[in-house]
Each structure stands twice: as C-alpha cells, then as structure tokens.
Amino acid sequence: MILGSMNLFVVAAIALLVGVAVTVAMVRYDLGPKGRLARGGQWLLATALGTGVLAFAIKLVLIVTIANLPEMMIAPLIEKAPIERPVSVRDPLAGLLASSRFRWQPVSMETVGSAKLPEEVSNPATYIWQTLPDQAPAPPDNPTTPAKVALGRMLFFDTNLSHDGTLSCSSCHDVDGGSGDDGSSTSVGIDGQKGGRNAPTVWNAAFQSRLFWDGRATSLEEQAKGPLVNPLEMGMPSLALVETRVRQNPGYREAFDGAFGEDQPITIDRIAEAIAAYERTLITTDSPYDRFVRGDLDALSPSQLRGMSLFQRVGCVQCHYGPNFSGASLFDARTPFRIFPVYPTPYEIRYRLTEDSGASSAGSGRGSWRVPSLRNVALTGPWLHNGSVTDLTEVVRIMSSVQLGYTGHYLVWSDSHKVMTDLKGPLLDDESVKDIVAFLHALSSDELVKRIARKEETSYPENDPMTAGLNQ
Ligand code: HEC
Ligand code: HEC
Structure with missing residues (x-):
C-alpha cells in the first residue's frame, strides 16, 4: 500500500x-x-x-x-542477532546414514526447476551452519580402502590415460598444487583444444549428489569415465583402450591385487572405482568457517561475520546450503538443480550466461544448473560454468542480482518480445558485497591456501629463458 x-x-x-x-x-x-x-x-x-x-x-x-518504512529499518527491531550460537556438528554422517534423509538413489530429473525448499532452509530461525565430516560416504559396493585409494591416486596422476599421453586428471584438477582445478576459464584438453566449460575443483566433490555443472553424473564412479573418452579432454577413442593401457603397465598389477584381490581382471569399472575412492579422500574441513562452527569464535573477522549473516539474510542459503554449501549435496539433495540466470539483467549479455543452458533441453537460455559447492570457491577462479568472470566480487554482484533480484535499476531490452523492461529492486550495497566476498574467503581450506602459496613461491617466471621448462 x-x-x-x-x-x-x-x-x-x-x-x-x-x-x-x-x-x-x-x-x-x-x-x-x-x-x-x-x-x-x-x-x-x-x-x-x-x-x-x-x-x-x-x-x-x-x-x-x-x-x-524501508525493510532494513524494521528488521533490526524484530530480528534476533542472526548468529548467536554456532552449531558444532562433528560427525553428521553417523546420524545421516541412519536417518531416512540419506539415500543413494539418484534424484529424479523431475525436480529440475521445481524449487521446493527444505523447511529448515527457508526459515532462517532454524538454519544450521554445519561443518563437513572427515570422511566421505562410499556406496556399499565400493568401500573406501587404503589400497584402493593408493591405486586411485596413481591413476589420477597417470598421463598415459590420455590419448597422446600428455594429460592426466591432475592436469586439470591440480590437487597437489592446491585448488583442485586448472585456473583457466575453460579447460584445455589434448592437442590444445579448448573445451566449453570451466573445470570445477575436485575437493569435496565426494559430497555432491550430482556432478558436472549440469549435474549429468550421479556418482564419482560414473563421472570418472567421462573425461577419459571426452574428445576435448583426454580423448581416448574407447574405454576398452583405457583398460588395455592400464593392463600394459606392469606397475599396476600389484596395486590392483592389493585393491581388488589377487588376479582380478583389470576393468574400466574397477579403474573408475579406484579413482572415485581416491577422490573420496579429497576433503577439506580446515577453513576458518569450519573452525568457527567447531567453536573457535575468533576464527572469523568482523567483516566475515557480517558476510556470513548477509549470506543467509539476502538468501544465498536458499541454494548454497548445508555443510557443502550446495543444494546438490549428499546431505540433502532435494533441490540439486536451479534455474540460472533467473532474472534478466545486462550481466547475461556481458558474460554470455545463457549461451550454454546446462541441463535444460528447451534451449531457452535460462537453463537449469547443478548448484555448485562454494567450499574453496575463492581459490577456484575464474568462475561460473563458462569461466567468464575473473573477479569474485563481480560473481557475488551477479549472483545477488540474477538469482535474487537485487537489481538496482536496469532497463533491459528483450529482442524476442520487443519490449523494454524496467527492472527495479533493492540493490546490495558495495559494503555488503565486500562482506559476502570476505565470508567466501573464510570457506578456503588453510592447507590449500598454503599449498597455493608454496606453489607460487617455487614456480619460475613465465617466458624467462634462464628458467624455461623448470615449472614442469
Ligand atoms: C582437460 C581437462 C580435464 C581433464 C583432463 C579432466 N577433467 Fe574433470 N572436469 C573438467 C571439466 C571442464 C569439468 C566440468 C565439465 C562439465 O561440467 O561439463 C570437469 C568435471 C569433473 C568433476 C565434477 C566435479 C563437480 O563438482 O561436478 C570431477 C569429479 C572430475 N572432473 C574428475 C576428473 C577425473 C577423475 C579425471 C581423470 C579421469 C578428470 N576429471 C580429467 C576438466 C578436466
Ligand atoms: C536460486 C539459486 C541460487 C541463489 C539464490 C544463489 N546462487 Fe550462487 N549459484 C547458483 C547456481 C545454479 C550456480 C552455477 C551457475 C553457473 O552455471 O554458472 C551458482 C554459482 C555461484 C558461484 C560460482 C561458483 C563457481 O565455482 O564458479 C558463486 C561464488 C556463488 N554462486 C555465490 C552465491 C552467493 C554469494 C549468493 C548470494 C548472494 C548466491 N550464490 C545465490 C545458484 C544460486
């Protein structure tokens, strides 16, 4: 009124x-x-x-x-302090495995776009901040064992699994170097071919119920076979040839015996199982955020605390919720897919957000995408499915406007409908954006930050004839 x-x-x-x-x-x-x-x-x-x-x-x-009255003037009067008591969840898996909320069945594609929110997320009073467990759940037919993990690690780093012997999984998912991705906007496969999508990090991927940007894989076992035969990635002509390559390498026989039992045949399924088992050990629970949730109240700076509160109040938690900051996690996979971008804004054209529409077949551009985890997100730029944004602050501005309608004042021309729409909405001010970015930095693992710093220290300047080739 x-x-x-x-x-x-x-x-x-x-x-x-x-x-x-x-x-x-x-x-x-x-x-x-x-x-x-x-x-x-x-x-x-x-x-x-x-x-x-x-x-x-x-x-x-x-x-x-x-x-x-503007909302911001009344809210402080009626709202409780947003973060009062951080909740410590040391071993959520024990309870989760026993509860009916945890299922291995893939979520049906019918949930695409129908964003029914879990009650405890939509209601800020009941939202619980959680840390990750130390172990990722494994499917009953592929238990994680040390021998399998060791074999998986060998395979993950083996360039012989690519057609021309130049790329391993780790070429695009640099685990030892820190980020678990390749730092490029879109990945470069064999023969220098550029793919169309950004490489997500493999850290904590084990907690996702859906993998790839469009969520087309429902397990790490299924996912691992994809890049091997993707012509723009490792480019093997067939999965059978991958088996042959691994069988021909005598170094693998002993590792396979240890992982799967004496003289078991080396098959592509077992190769994928071992890689998945290794990936289930790629977990980070040592971020400032995790320390805060476990009770170290000094772990976050005032700006990060404000950002944490804003992250919830402006609505980021609607999609990035739970211990893995994703609606597509194994903890609660009721809303793995969301439309992106929801609202039309000029960002859409500037960053070509609708050129690839993820899992939607309609080709409308407003595609449906798997909600990515935000753990370690500050370390994995460039961002978004096409890697088109190189500044995390800009990503937060984009998210808050295209997903939440914090648009300010935009005139948007729709070519198909021949209309000019005047979009108005509350604008997230620069201070708030800065605080949210600070909070996203609090989701970075201390160990990974150290590894990246070490890598930067020991790498030599590019294009320097004295040190050429030493970076490899
Ligand atoms: C040429 C670079 C490249 C190589 C090599 C590569 N990947 Fe990827 N990886 C990508 C890209 C790009 C995506 C996203 C593709 C998409 O969403 O369509 C991805 C996605 C993934 C994901 C999904 C992560 C998530 O959060 O959804 C996992 C897990 C993964 N790769 C593991 C592997 C494994 C295991 C190997 C080796 C067998 C491998 N990758 C080899 C580039 C690569
Ligand atoms: C309606 C659901 C939704 C809301 C609300 C939402 N996001 Fe997202 N977010 C997504 C989806 C889907 C993607 C993947 C976009 C793509 O395909 O490029 C994403 C991607 C991101 C990324 C990039 C991840 C990467 O690895 O490149 C960041 C950072 C992010 N969101 C932060 C936020 C913040 C901060 C907020 C609150 C201001 C927010 N999101 C609100 C659904 C949402």
Missing part, C-alpha cells in the same frame, strides 16, 4: 472528526435520553467513546506508516 503521509493524515483527521461528531450526536440524541443521563454523564460517555475513535485513528496512522 502506498499512501503519501500527508494524504494519510488528512484522511485520518477527517475520519476522526466524523467519528467524534457521530459519537457526540449518538450520545446527545439517543444514548443520553434513553439512559436518562444527566449532562455530566453524557459528557463522560461521549469522552469514553471518543477516546476509542481517537485510538483507532492513531492505529491506522501507525499501521500505514510502518508498512511504508
């Missing part, structure tokens, strides 16, 4: 005058004579009824005034 305050006072004053006049007339000509009240009694009754009319007019003014 929008009523100018001047108009409101005029209306309230007129209502008050009419109300008082009616009351006085009623007492003078009707109630007074009927109740045989003397003049004094009539005055008393008129005053009592008149006070009621006055109170009603004041209430009316108050209600309309409050309804028109």
